[in-house]
Amino acid sequence: MNVTQLIIPELTLLAAAALLFLMGGSNAPKTRLLAPVVALLAMVGALVASLIGQRTGVRMDDTGSLAVTALSVYIKSISIGVGALFVLLAWPTSRDGASNRSISFSTETSEYFALLLLAITGMCVVASANSLPTLFLGIELASIPTYIMVTMSRPHQQAQEAGVKYFFLGALSAAMMLLGMSYLFGVTGEMRLDHIIDVLRRPADGPGIGGSLLMLAVLLMMMSFLFKLAAVPLHFYAGDVYQGAATPVTAAISFIPKIAGMTALIKLLYVAGAGTWALDPKLMKLVWIIAVLTMTVGNVLGLLQYNVKRVLAYSSIAHSGYLLVGLATLVHVKAPEQRGDALAAIAFYMLAYGVMNVAVFGVLMLLPAKVPAPARTAETYDDLAGAGWRHPVLGVVMALGCFSLIGIPATAGFFGKLYLLKPAIQSGNTALVWLAVLTMINAAISAGYYLKIVTAMWSKSDGAGTEAIRDTAHDSAYDLGHQAPATERSVPVLAAIALSAAGILAAGIVFPLTGAIYRAAASATAWLADGPR
């Protein structure tokens, strides 16, 4: 099949990105204000193209470097969909189109959105990559723009430092990935993933082929993908980078590389198991250990932070851990149906996580910081104190987002965890049952900091601890006297918050909808679970 037919969504995004780079040449405020509109339209167009392009079976281009499957369509759709919310979050509100409260583009508004589109394109490429070079290109296309986005998002030293750290460590992980890929190619002599599977399945040399070299290749690639997920022990960068970047960027980088990494990881293990998920027991154990370590370290570090963005950074590590719980279940269970359940749960959780993440970061973006600074909105517990009384809607959405991240019933996050743990418990495998127990303990620990965010927002003190907000809420003198910076009323951000809050609730309460999403996730991943196709 002609390659252009397969990558219409990617091409749409790329074309828009190119257009935006061209628009970046103009310094007129009007072009800058136009940039997010172009980006949003491109996202919507790509989403439609991706959904229309849905077909059963696998479609490959002539060289076999891209294979569009149901899974790739699903991953593309959710990443473009959530990507559209990121466009809304970064929408410039200043008159010259150069910034909003929490992000400052200076003159590079168009470029920012171009980079965002490129990162999403990278995710789409990862989703349909069928050869090692395409996979590498996809991952890097999803990553490199985010390094720049971190750096350019605000004029703070912190952001520069975060960008540099992110870049260097990302380069290190890319080196690991390439090293692994070269070993894989060396051992199997193939670049295409389906061919590698064929080689590994050939009875003459069997899975034993290459032995420890194959294992080395898998491990190196796995480490690199785990870096994208910010999984332990490659999570070190997350706190600094998330805190340093402007809030809309933090929201984006806690989703885009994660989904790309997780997708690549599933593909890698599918290939390494020769399409039948027959993996080395030690590798299975490693996945289990990393899953437990990742969620536990993420949650434990989250308890001690003062900066809410940093808390959310560790929270995102913990959520990578939950995704890895799904992965550990996937590689441990024997029955194809349970494998299907685990895959569907991972796919469902990706979407749920993306949506609740937007809700939480969106609220942070709208609330002012106590200490005003350019491109800085609420970041600490102090900034949040009492905000719920002043802005009940934001307070409620934040509570909703946090409840969903904990996994409290009647939210999307509850079903995410439920679906993740269901196959683990049903398998009856001791290791998996323990994994489920540990996940639940972790959910309890995570409540420690999520509820702290909610309590801060609904506390009666305004942070200085002197005045009860409720008493002064109606007192107009309060605002004048304190010079408290007003909340930003950005319609796009509010729209993003409203959409995600509605999504969280709808998926948590309207069971038919939850079921429909889950079934979509299940049908997207079903072919992977069945083993050899």
Added chain:
Amino acid sequence: MNFVIEHSYLIPLLPLLGALAAGLLGAKVLKHNSHWPIWIGVGASALMAIVLLVGMLTEHHEPGRMMYFMSHWFDWIVAGDEKTGIFNAAAGAFIDPLTAVMLAVVCGIGFLITVFSKGYMHGESGYFRFFAYLGLFISAMTILVMGDNLIMLYLGWEGVGLCSYLLIGYYYEKPAAREAAKKAFIVNRIGDFGFALGILLTFYCFGTVSFFGTGPGSNTGFLEKALHGIANPGTEVYVFWIPFCLMLGAFGKSAQFPLSVWLPDAMEGPTPVSALIHAATMVTAGVYMIVRLGTLFVGNSNAMITIAVIGAFTAIWAATIALRQSDLKKVFAYSTVSQLGFMFVGVAVLAPVAAVFHLITHAFFKALLFLSSGVVMHATGGELDMCKMSGLKRRLPKTRILMLIGCLALSGFPLLSGFWSKDEIVHAAGGKSLVLGAVMLFTSLLTAYYTFRLYFRVFEGPEKIPGGDHHHGLSQGDSESHGPAAQAHHNPEPLSMMLPLAILAIGAVFAGVINLPFAAGVREHALGHFLQQSPSFAMAARVATAKYGTLTDTDKLGLGQEPTSHVVEVAPLVIGGGAALIGIALAFVLHLQNRAKADELAGRFGSVTRVLDAKYWVDEIYQALIVEPARALGRLFWWFDRVIVGGASFMIGVIPQIGGAALKFSTQRGYLQGYAVSMLACLVLILLWMFM
């Protein structure tokens, strides 16, 4: 009628919509017009209920054929699979003569009381709240009597319980009202726990919670399975306990000893609530439940004896307390408890028709009595203490006549409704056991006495009107008196309040004709003939025949079967009427002719009056036997929670924090080189582990 059956969901839905409208729009938009949505919703439901009843009454029927209609609304809760057994609680109605009768009582009397409430509640703060709760109550009560499975019954059961709680606590600024609301709710928890256990056991034993499954004769409902003795293998032993569990729920809701303590306190609610919920409808739900599930109960003679003993004891016990109460509403509250005891006795002696008959007549005259005392309360500025008033007949002439009718009906004065229904129960009880019959007869005498004690004290004798000088309402009904009292001083008997009372009074006089023991214009035992077509009655009759052999005439009557002889037994009627007359005469002597004599008598039997005044110290016994141990247990749990659970969760909280601090200061120091080295070191460790 077909329209009503096809759209039976409208009966609970319309009052619910009315309640929503009143609740959501009442505060800001409707304000003092908040009664309209409820009037319309409940009125429409009442109309439908009456159309349904008339339609079913005129339906041609052959003896021995069951009459029922099933209407499936939607699938509600479906769980499980073929292997584990399917739990299916559908939302749907099972409409048979019993449902039709209950619906007519609930919606009809409910509508009259909502009409009365407009005048009564006028000017109250939270006017819309009152009507919204009332609509919600009617909706829940109709679900209770229409549901075709235990879960629907339970839904309605809890729904009416909630409304009862909300309405008792309507004057929530008043501590007594708050306490009473909590008491009602908590005491009902005990009963409902039993009820819930009963539902679980039923499902465990029969694998379904549906009364009749896909219809009587299909053998898919648990009543039929019970009839044919088909329980899940290995669960037969538990079938015995189901009636006892369910009974506990019925005793809680219908305020039978010892779960009766909440009902007298529930009089803290506004008077129309006392009339509707705590006299006419909700408290009879327990009787309805046992009648509906009669098939489970009738075959279990232990359960039937328990019900008879509890019912009879409650009847006489509550009647003796009522002798010494001086608060009008308290007298009627204890009277309600006592009359409910009558109904339970009726159910237990295989006379469920008599129980339902008494339920209907009681609904009329007790609602009338409560509403009339509401009028008295208005006129006296919230005063209800009968010692502080006397001779109100000149000020409230119409109310006096209505109250007199109610009192005559309650005391079983010959030819009024209460006479016929009470007599049937006493007669049936006497047929089973003379002792039981004697107890019930004596209770009838007491009933007549305390009823007329109240009447003579309040309406006859020298005139004494409390609150006439406007310094009303220090104690009882404080908040209830403000608005209405001021208005009531102009005309204490407005038409909107008198009209519903008049209709109720007509019912209180003539409701007896629906089940006369002889033909008089209508067929004899018309209600019995109607109800016998209900599958619940027919199946219970089959169980009873199988268990107790040939039924006596009274039994057959009670279960709604054709009596073999048509001779009217006059003797029990004469004895019953005589007891009522003696009671009234006693009250006349002691409380109208010579009131000093009554006080003197009370003084002479000081110890007895002390016991009665203290209401047998039931509240105190509760305090000592249940509340205090519960509190002690609570303290134990609190300690356990603080020290053990709290300690554990403290550790759960602290250990991660210590770990976090360790990680934070060792690994999160912000150095790029450090991060890179750590990552690589970990990679090396993993590789070492994998390849060693």
